[in-house]
Amino acid sequence: xxxxxxxxxxxxxxxxxxxxxxxxxxxxxxxxxxxxxxxxxxxxxxxxxxxxxxxxxxxxxxxxxxxxxxxxxxxxxxxxxxxxxxxxxxxxxxxxxxxxxxxxxxxxxxxxxxxxxxxxxxxxxxxxxxxxxxxxxxxxxxxxxxxxxxxxxxxxxxxxxxxxxxxxxxxxxxxxxxxxxxxxxxxxxxxxxxxxxxxxxxxxxxxxxxxxxxxxxxxxxxxxxxxxxxxxxxxxxxxxxxxxxxxxxxxxxxxxxxxxxxxxxxxxxxxxxxxxxxxxxxxxxxxxxxxxxxxxxxxxxxxxxxxxxxxxxxxxxxxxxxxxxxxxxxxxxxxxxxxxxxxxxxxxxxxxxxxxxxxxxxxxxxxxxxxxxxxxxxxxxxxxxxxxxxxxxxxxxxxxxxxxxxxxxxxxxxx
Numbered sequence: 047x048x049x050x051x052x053x054x055x056x057x058x059x060x061x062x063x064x065x066x067x068x069x070x071x072x073x074x075x076x077x078x079x080x081x082x083x084x085x086x087x088x089x090x091x092x093x094x095x096x097x098x099x100x101x102x103x104x105x106x107x108x109x110x111x112x113x114x115x116x117x118x119x120x121x122x123x124x125x126x127x128x129x130x131x132x133x134x135x136x137x138x139x140x141x142x143x144x145x146x147x148x149x150x151x152x153x154x155x156x157x158x159x160x161x162x163x164x165x166x167x168x169x170x171x172x173x174x175x176x177x178x179x180x181x182x183x184x185x186x187x188x189x190x191x192x193x194x195x196x197x198x199x200x201x202x203x204x205x206x207x208x209x210x211x212x213x214x215x216x217x218x219x220x221x222x223x224x225x226x227x228x229x230x231x232x233x234x235x236x237x238x239x240x241x242x243x244x245x246x247x248x249x250x251x252x253x254x255x256x257x258x259x260x261x262x263x264x265x266x267x268x269x270x271x272x273x274x275x276x277x278x279x280x281x282x283x284x285x286x287x288x289x290x291x292x293x294x295x296x297x298x299x300x301x302x303x304x305x306x307x308x309x310x311x312x313x314x315x316x317x318x319x320x321x322x323x324x325x326x327x328x329x330x331x332x333x334x335x336x337x338x339x340x341x342x343x344x345x346x347x348x349x350x351x352x353x354x355x356x357x358x359x360x361x362x363x364x365x366x367x368x369x370x371x372x373x374x375x376x377x378x379x380x381x382x383x384x385x386x387x388x389x390x391x392x393x394x395x396x397x398x399x400x401x402x403x404x405x406x407x408x409x410x411x412x413x414x415x416x417x418x419x420x421x422x423x424x425x426x427x428x429x430x431x432x433x434x435x436x437x438x439x440x441x442x443x444x445x446x447x448x449x450x451x452x453x454x455x456x457x458x459x460x461x
Contacts, residue, residue, distance in 0.1 A: 055098050056098070056157055059091065059095060059098070059153070059157045060157050060158055060159065060160070061160070062091065063088065063091065063153065063154060063157065063159045064159045064160035064163040064164075065163065066084045066087055066088055066091075067159050067160070067163050067164050067167060067445055068163040068164070068166060068167035068170075069081075069084045069167065070084055070085070070167060070438070070441055070442065070445070071164075071167040071168045071170070071171035071209055071212075071438075071442070072167050072170045072171045072174065073171075074171060074205055074209075074434055074437075074438040075171060075174070075175050075178075075193040075201075075202055075205050075206060075209075075434070076174060076175070076178055076193040078433065078434035078437075081434055081437055081438065082433075082434075082437060084441075085147075085437050085441050088147075088150045088153075088441065089146050089147070089149055089150060091149075091150075091153060092148075092149025092150045092151075092152060092153040093149050095149070095152070095153040095156065095157065096149070096152075098156075098157075103155065103156065103451075103455040106451075106454075108394070108397060108398055108401065109398070109451060111394050112394040112395060112397075112398050112447065113148065113151075115387070115390040115391045115394045116144040116145070116147075116148060116391065117144070117145065117148075118387060118390075119141045119144055119387045119388070119391065120138070120141035120142055120144055120145050122380065122383065122387060123137070123138060123141045123343060123380075124138065124141075126339070126342050126343065126380065127342075127343070130342045131342045131343065131344060131345060134343060134344050136344075137343035137344045138343075139433075140430050140431055140436055143430075143436060143437065143440040144391070144440060146440075147440045147441060147443070147444045148444070150441065150444045150445065150448065151444035151447055151448045151451075152448070153448070154444065154445055154448025154449055154451075154452060155447075155448040155449075155451035155452050155455065156452070157452070158449060158452040158453075159445065159448075159449055159452075161216070161406075161408075161409060161449065164216065164409075164445065164446075164449075165213070165216040165217060168209050168212045168213045168216055168234075168412075169213045169216075169217075169230070169234045171205075171209040172206065172209035172210040172212075172213050172234040172235070172237055172238035172241075173233070173234055173237050175193065175202070175205070175206035175209060175237065175238060175241040176206070176210075176234075176236070176237020176238060176240050176241045177237065178191070178193060178241070179191035179202075179206070179240060179241035179244040179245065180240065180244070182244070183244050189246075190244070190245055190246040191203075191241060191244035191245050191246075192245060199245045199246065199247055200245070200247040200249055200423075200426070200427050200429075200432070201427075201429070201432045201434060201435040202241065202245045202247070203241065203242040203243075203244075203245030203246070203247030203249065203250045204242070204247060204249045204250050204253075204419070204423045204427075204429065204435065205434075205435060205438060206237075206238045206239075206241030206242045206245070206250075207238050207239060207241070207242035207250040207253070207254070207257075207419075208238075208253075208257075208415070208416065208419045208420075209234070209238050210234055210235040210236070210237065210238020210239055210241075210242075211235065211238065211257045211261065211415055211419070212412050212415055212416065213231055213234040213235060213238070214231045214234075214235055214261060214264070215261065215264055215408055215409075215411045215412040215415055216408050216409070216412055217230060217231045217408070218264045218407060218408040218411070219408055222264075222266065243287065243291075247426075248318075248426050249422065249423040249424075249425065249426045249427055249429070250423070251284075252422050252423075252425055252426065253418070253419050253422030253423060254280065254284075255277055255280065256418050256419075256422055257415055257418060257419055257422075258273075258276050258277060258280050259273050259276075259277065260411065260414055260415055260418055261276075261411070261415070262276060263403070263407070263411055263414075264407065264408070264411055300316055300318075300319070301318075301319045303315065304316040304318070304319040304320040304323075305319055305320065305323060307320060308320040308323045308324060309323075312359075312360060313360060314360050314362050314363075321362065321363075321366060321370075322370045322371070322426065324359060324360055324362070324363045325363060325366055325368070325369050325370050325371070325374070326369060326370075326371055326374045327359060328346075328350040328353060328359050328363050328369070328378075329346070329369040329371070329374035329375070329377055329378040330374065330377070331350070331353050331358060331359070332346065332349045332350060332353075332377075332378040333374075333377040333378055333381065336349075336378075336381060337381050337382060338381045338382060338383070339380060339381045339383060340376075340377065340378050340379045340380045340381040340383075340384055341378060341379070342379060342380075343379050343380075345379075346367075346368065346369065346378050346379070347364075347367060349378065350363060350364070351364065368428050368431065369428065370426060370427060370428065371424065371425060371426065371427070371428065372388060372421075372424030372425070372427070372428055372429060372430065373385060373388075373424065373425075375428045375431075376388045389421075392417045392420070392421055395413060395416075395417050395443055395447060396413070396414055396417050396418075398413070398447055398450065398451075399411075399413035399414050399417075399446070399447070399450065400414070402450045402453070402454065405453060405454070406450060406453055409446060409449060409450060410450060412446060413443070413446040413447065413450070416439065416442055416443060416446065417443075420435075420439050423435075
């Protein structure tokens with residue numbers, strides 16, 4: 047009787063987690079309130095799952111390293127608050143997510159989830175993003191499409207593109223066996239790409255070549271010839287989009303002049319490329335004077351004032367918060383330790399995914415695409431600071447990592 051009850055709880059958790067997993071990518075762009083509710087629900091379920099008896103599965107060395115990276119970041123930040131700045135809840139929101147999602151990971155690695163739920167959730171997320179972007183551009187006449195992204199268009203474009211790319215990876219078992227499935231994945235990929243272009247965000251454009259490079263791993267016989275061929279086709283498509291879209295021409299065309307102007311004169315010539323250069327310059331100056339531990343979270347605005355007063359930075363830099371780059375943000379906040387903390391999280395997760403490429407190529411590649419995409423998005427945004435983007439990354443990371451670990455722990459059936 048005890049075994050039957052435990053089995054029923056196991057099955058119930060499996061399907062409940064799978065249902066919530068489906069909602070995560072669907073709600074991530076246009077309905078972040080649902081995303082946050084689902085994330086909290088998964089955390090609560092993870093805590094409740096601790097009391098369910100099951101065969102213990104010891105953590106591998108790589109799993110221990112991965113979990114250590116999740117815990118080290120918030121613990122380091124908390125220690126920084128204690129020793130330097132005093133507690134700032136708003137600054138602790140981002141690192142705290144990596145503690146909160148740990149129960150989700152431990153739950154999924156024990157009970158698993160339906161990969162089909164994740165697959166169709168990603169598909170629907172990309173499709174809904176594309177239709178919403180089309181409606182805004184064509185019906186509402188909005189210049190830059192956006193979703194429920196705290197008012198930031200960048201997250202809408204970045205997540206839309208990533209969902210489209212991830213759908214290609216998750217449907218790999220289908221399209222590798224039946225070519226008709228390519229119609230499904232091209233549909234979601236096209237709509238995700240359209241939403242990204244309609245948002246006008248540069249992070250997605252920067253990440254596209256890297257994401258394409260990784261996606262070739264999904265082919266039956268990946269090779270450098272295939273990778274460079276796809277990049278050439280993508281470059282040709284990018285040129286055509288630029289040529290036939292005056293709006294894209296304006297968004298891209300002003301970048302070289304703005305960059306050259308700032309390098310030559312130190313003056314900000316636009317509200318995008320050159321202001322980012324100025325903020326990166328400011329973060330670099332702060333880092334040079336505080337290379338080991340930075341100036342602490344929340345202190346960048348005060349730290350850059352002395353450089354503005356000395357004439358090393360344009361006055362307009364004082365009107366902007368943050369460094370608009372994940373690397374420079376980590377450098378001015380926590381020095382070289384900050385960069386180590388951020389990229390150890392990305393790196394450990396990628397290594398975890400890579401060891402399952404032979405067993406589950408679709409899901410493992412999806413995890414790698416998630417990390418590569420966010421690393422690229424972070425070149426022009428402090429991407430984890432955007433609420434729905436940060437929650438999306440952490441929750442999707444532990445769902446994917448947990449399911450891969452679960453499949454690695456499943457013992458093969460014996461006769």
